Amino acid sequence: MVTESRGDLTDPNCPTRVVLDRIGDKWTVLVVTLLADGPLRFTRLRTGIGGVAPKVLTQTLRALERDGLLTRTVHPEIPPKVTYELTELGRSLRTPITAIADWSERNVGRILAARAEADEFSTARQSR
Amino acid sequence: MVTESRGDLTDPNCPTRVVLDRIGDKWTVLVVTLLADGPLRFTRLRTGIGGVAPKVLTQTLRALERDGLLTRTVHPEIPPKVTYELTELGRSLRTPITAIADWSERNVGRILAARAEADEFSTARQSR
């Protein structure tokens, strides 16, 4: 039995920590988003993302499968065909992802502006 | 001028990518949550988190400051006193964080269950 430690972000078993560790990596959100409209094949995901090493994509997909967020289906054909599809749980994950995306699109400008200003300032300081 | 590339998660400049890179790290969400109720001092954050190396906490705080999510105020006193406080932007970040936390608390059980089952299965395979 796993303690879920509701409000305690200090605990590494904190639910939010677990989920952030999952969606915080480089490709997970992208994969979930691509699969939102229906199942896709490995190569389709690969080209849809652009610039992912096959090893890394496999890692990402296996991790998502392990956590019950998608299913991997092998179709016994020649040539091989494998499709990935979000589970109900995986589809529900789009809700918080959308929340992040919404906030991001509205506020990323401010973040980038602040960042640019801070960088400019430190650069200015260095040059005098 | 920075292109924001609204819907294109493929682009590394994608807003969602930028924000995930920020909140996806180990301590940012925790810091923002701790600061939700008002400004805190360095040591208070440190003990409030538990087990963060000072270097890492400093890194996290500086990164948040750089992105305009919090302010760092040095009070000219002996002994030194420095307080960290969320900006308006930083406070607004709590919205998507809450969305993640809500989803997590409701569904982390399923994730952990799926994970445990998958691990058990692979263990069983190895032992035969």
Add this chain to the structure above:
DNA sequence: CTGAATCCCCTTGGATACTG
């Protein structure tokens, strides 16, 4: 008290080549 300075490790991610 608030960090800066060092040193170190491990994980994540990538490039490339190969296979059933």
Add this chain to the structure above:
DNA sequence: CAGTATCCAAGGGGATTCAG
């Protein structure tokens, strides 16, 4: 087509020590 097998680089994070 859908991966696996290797090798490798970068950096995020940590432990510890020291300083203003």
